[in-house]
Amino acid sequence: xxxxxxxxxxxxxxxxxxxxxxxxxxxxxxxxxxxxxxxxxxxxxxxxxxxxxxxxxxx
Amino acid sequence: xxxxxxxxxxxxxxxxxxxxxxxxxxxxxxxxxxxxxxxxxxxxxxxxxxxxxxxxxxxxxxxxxxxxxxxxxxxxxxxxxxxxxxxxxxxxxxxxxxxxxxxxxxxxxxxxxxxxxxxxxxxxxxxxxxxxxxxxxxxxxxxxxxxxxxxxxxxxxxxxxxxxxxxxxxxxxxxxxxxxxxxxxxxxxxxxx
Numbered sequence: 339x340x341x342x343x344x345x346x347x348x349x350x351x352x353x354x355x356x357x358x359x360x361x362x363x364x365x366x367x368x369x370x371x372x373x374x375x376x377x378x379x380x381x382x383x384x385x386x387x388x389x390x391x392x393x394x395x396x397x
Numbered sequence: 398x399x400x401x402x403x404x405x406x407x408x409x410x411x412x413x414x415x416x417x418x419x420x421x422x423x424x425x426x427x428x429x430x431x432x433x434x435x436x437x438x439x440x441x442x443x444x445x446x447x448x449x450x451x452x453x454x455x456x457x458x459x460x461x462x463x464x465x466x467x468x469x470x471x472x473x474x475x476x477x478x479x480x481x482x483x484x485x486x487x488x489x490x491x492x493x494x495x496x497x498x499x500x501x502x503x504x505x506x507x508x509x510x511x512x513x514x515x516x517x518x519x520x521x522x523x524x525x526x527x528x529x530x531x532x533x534x535x536x537x538x539x540x541x542x543x544x545x546x547x548x549x550x551x552x553x554x555x556x557x558x559x560x561x562x563x564x565x566x567x568x569x570x571x572x573x574x575x576x577x578x579x580x581x582x583x584x585x586x587x588x589x590x
Contacts (some may be wrong), residue, residue, distance in 0.1 A: 343472075343549055344550075345547050345548060345549055346542060346546075346548060346549065346550055346564065346568060347542075347546040347547070350572075353576065354490055354563065354572050354576075356438070357524075357572060357575060357576060358507060358539070358542060358543045358572075359543075360521070360524055361528060361539065361543045361575075362526065362543040362544060363521075363523055363546075364435070364521050364524060365434070367521075368525070369436075369440060370431055370432055371432050371436045371453075372446065373433070373473060374446055374450075375436070375449075375450045375453050375454070376428060376429070376432055376451075378450070378454055379432055379454060379457045380424070380425050380426045380428045380429075382424070382454075382457050382458060382461055383416065383421045383424030383425060383428075384421070385461065385557070386416065386424065386461060390531065391487070391504055
């Protein structure tokens with residue numbers, strides 16, 4: 339039998355969702371992901387592209 | 398394979414598949430979409446910003462090395478959360494070897510938050526105060542929850558490192574406590590906002 343995915347948020351009431359949404363705004367302001375962290379993670383994508391393209395040309 | 402990432406509606410599975418084929422835009426979309434979750438898991442483990450940055454980088458590296466091994470791409474958020482937890486635990490173990498456990502953490506969010514614009518608004522300041530009065534355990538669970546609406550109870554448990562059966566009661570108790578503390582400041586009365 340296939341298990342149904344139920345998110346925690348899916349079971350929350352309106353007030354709790356409002357609390358969590360506001361908390362997300364707050365935490366994103368207080369403790370945002372530093373820009374350099376995003377840039378570093380994004381730059382990892384460069385390692386994939388050349389490797390895959392070389393493989394594609396070879397085949 | 399190119400995925401239209403500008404609409405923000407691409408599925409995780411589609412983005413992952415495209416990124417695996419070398420689509421940089423798809424990879425960037427994955428990073429933008431899920432890094433806040435990975436960051437939240439790392440910070441929920443009380444890692445410093447520098448250590449959390451390492452966890453983020455290591456988590457994305459792990460994904461890059463295991464793209465073909467993701468059995469259920471639609472659950473990518475859960476996979477990243479669990480992987481981020483593993484890297485967080487490794488970072489914590491390394492820190493314990495280096496730093497005496499009673500040494501105060503250098504980057505206390507409580508003191509830093511006073512300088513953040515969003516907290517200067519009275520409404521947010523009251524909510525932030527209520528949040529910081531919660532137990533560490535509650536703060537960890539709520540931090541992961543707020544950034545990952547799609548996670549199930551089992552996935553939240555894996556990300557935070559608690560028993561799946563305790564996520565529901567913990568979530569209920571912590572949110573109730575947060576609402577109660579915030580309500581003292583006139584926020585979140587039932588039917589309001």
